[in-house]
Amino acid sequence: MTTSSEKTTPPDAVLHADASPWLQSRLIAFDEIVAVVEEYAIFTMTPSGEVLDWNHGAERIMGFRPEEVIGQSNDCFFSEVERAGGVPQG
Structure with a gap:
């Protein structure tokens, strides 16, 4: 997600150019609303668990900056012990 000081074309608008x-x-408008929400962690992932979007709330609550998590597997949200035990399960 973009910060309020950044003015770029939201990824969804590019994907839906047609x-x-x-x-x-x-x-x-939806992307702009999600970008400013800080009380809730809002993010999207692919079915395989790759993080696609990350809002300010997700950064504040989860502790990862967007550049640290976007494009990464959701494995980063779980400890080695959890992953060894099968978490997350698809």
Whole structure:
């Protein structure tokens, strides 16, 4: 997610470049709302567990900066003991 001082095209808008202008505006508005939420950790992952998006709340609550976690496996959220025990399970 972008910070309030950054002005870039949200990833969802790029992925949906063929979407209607109305849908694009809704995606951008949603991304802007999620970007400023700090009370909740909001992030998205692929079905295989790769982190795609990371908001300010996720950074504050989980302790990872976006550049540390985006593109990484969700394994980073679990200890070696948890991973050895099968957590997370797909």
